[in-house]
Amino acid sequence: MQVRSYLDDTYAEQVDTRVIAVGEREGRAWAAVEHCLFHPQGGGQPADHGWLDDVEVVPVRDASSGLVVVEPVGDERGWPGFADGQPVRARIDLETRLAHAALHTAGHLVEAAGRAQGWELAANNHFPGQARIEFTAPRPDPRLTEPEGREEVLTELRKAVAAAVAEDLPVTAAVDGQGLRVVSLGALHSAPCGGTHVHGLGDLRDVELSLKVKRGHIRVSYSAAHGPRR
Ligand SMILES: [Zn+2]
Numbered sequence: 424m425q426v427r428s429y430l431d432d433t434y435a436e437q438v439d440t441r442v443i444a445v446g447e448r449e450g451r452a453w454a455a456v457e458h459c460l461f462h463p464q465g466g467g468q469p470a471d472h473g474w475l476d477d478v479e480v481v482p483v484r485d486a487s488s489g490l491v492v493v494e495p496v497g498d499e500r501g502w503p504g505f506a507d508g509q510p511v512r513a514r515i516d517l518e519t520r521l522a523h524a525a526l527h528t529a530g531h532l533v534e535a536a537g538r539a540q541g542w543e544l545a546a547n548n549h550f551p552g553q554a555r556i557e558f559t560a561p562r563p564d565p566r567l568t569e570p571e572g573r574e575e576v577l578t579e580l581r582k583a584v585a586a587a588v589a590e591d592l593p594v595t596a597a598v599d600g601q602g603l604r605v606v607s608l609g610a611l612h613s614a615p616c617g618g619t620h621v622h623g624l625g626d627l628r629d630v631e632l633s634l635k636v637k638r639g640h641i642r643v644s645y646s647a648a649h650g651p652r653r
Contacts, residue, residue: 425455425490429462429471429515430596430604433524433619434652436460437514442505446492448485453492454505455485460513462520463491467547468527468618473515478502521649524619526554528594528608529584529630529647531620535612536583540564540576542641549618558641567636577634580643584630587611591625626650 428438440458447453454475461482464470472481473493478501480493495502505511527549533556534544542558566572592609596616599605606616608624621627628650635642 424457426458427491428458428460429619430617433520433621434517435515436517437512439510439512442507442509442511444488444490444492445505445507446485446488448483448492448494451494452499452502452504453483453485453494454511455488455490455492456511456513458513459491460515461491461493462523462619466616466618467530467549468523469550471515471520471523472496473513475505475511475513476503520619521621521652522551523549524621525627525647525649526551527618528620528624529627529645530554530556531594531606531608531612531614531616532584532587532624532627532630533580533632533643533645534614535587535608536580537641537643538612539583540579545640553644554646555642555644558643559639560641563639567641573634573636577632580634581632584632588624588627588630591623593623594620596620621649622653626653 438458440456442454443457444455462471463482463484479496482491482493485492530549537558542560545559546557548555566576596606603615605613607613628648630647633644
């Protein structure tokens, strides 16, 4: 039984655990650990990277076992051939984790600001350098058809985002009656999510937004960083 420890504590950097399965996937060796600190790519968020003892690894979801497994980065020359049951230390690159968590959490906030405009979520991407939330507007908004109006809407989005960051809304996760993990930004917004998040919106720094509208498709691109650890 694997524990998805990355869901419990975004800020946990290392854990002493043990190997619970080993195998091969597309010709590459992998190992799975009991307390999995590694967030695999998914839900628009990139994968962590980290180490199993001293071996640099990336996590992937293994469809056949249902486990999050780790594979060596690059070639397999450094792979020691982990054994089932072997004690290991799992460690993530915390700086990368926090950068991803900040960007991903800011994505929820941008989604909240867009929904407050009456828009509906169409797509999201939380990768560094290309982070964006895409919306559709069920009711045509005449402001979106000309530059001054778009600037006005963008100002509203920026204000909503800045207010929630200034309020330092808590970011919490809870499992609902259907077993779905739901992530909330205070009382502002909730969404099902299996990603990693910052403690509170006050952890976010340098949240920047831009807006593009094309054929009724609204794209809010954004960037964000993690502030000093609290
Ligand atoms: Zn999330």
